[in-house]
Amino acid sequence: MAEQFDEATQVRTLPFYPPNPTNRPDRQRELQGFMEREQAQARMQQSIHNFTSMCWDKCITGTPSTRFSSSEQNCLQNCVERFLDTSLFMIRKIEEQRGAS
Amino acid sequence: MSSFFGGSSSQPSSPSSPADAAARKEAVMNSIRGELALANAQELINKTNDKCFAKCVTKPSTSLSSSEETCLVRCLDRYMEAFNIVSRTYTTRLARERLDVQSDSL
Secondary structure, three states, rough: OHHHHHHHHHHHOOOOOOOOOOOOOHHHHHHHHHEEEEEEEEHHHHHHHHHHHHHHHHHOOOOOOOOOOOOHHHHHHHHHHHHHHHHHHHHHHHHHHHHHH | OOHOOOOOOOOOOHHHHHHHHHHHHHHHHHHHHHHHHHHHHHHHHHHHHHHHHHOOOOOOOOOHHHHHHHHHHHHHHHHHHHHHHHHHHHHHHHHHHHHHHHHHHH
């Protein structure tokens, strides 16, 4: 009884998939969870690509040698950290401005 | 067939059909993982191509010189290393932020 109620609510909360008896809702939920995890991972990898590209341009100014100098390595790490700080800072400032007006 | 289209709350009676479905599901998941891994690798190749061409081939001539090739090899290694440094820094930061949020909400 409880299980049927569960499945009925499941179908209603998933408007993209029409109720289909061959696609059992627990399988739908599992696949949906899988897709969300994979999409989150893909977004994160895309962010890493963007950061690498941006920080490479900022930090690696000379011709590439056989290894990074410690200053290049530190610059790459700081670049990522400060970019994230900037992002948080901007969000805070925008929220402050919106609260003030 | 009746177990396939049967009541959604009952367990399928045939033992082969859930195994089939599990195998199909696993195949779908693996192909999605494969597609994403491929897209990730392609992105990395495109980026190294752009960045290392810009750095190493400043005046394109009729062929790549040996010094340009040396530069390209080193650049490729360094870009991969940079990617790993950035990846490590980013994931460490995310983990730290998540811990902060958790301790704030306590």
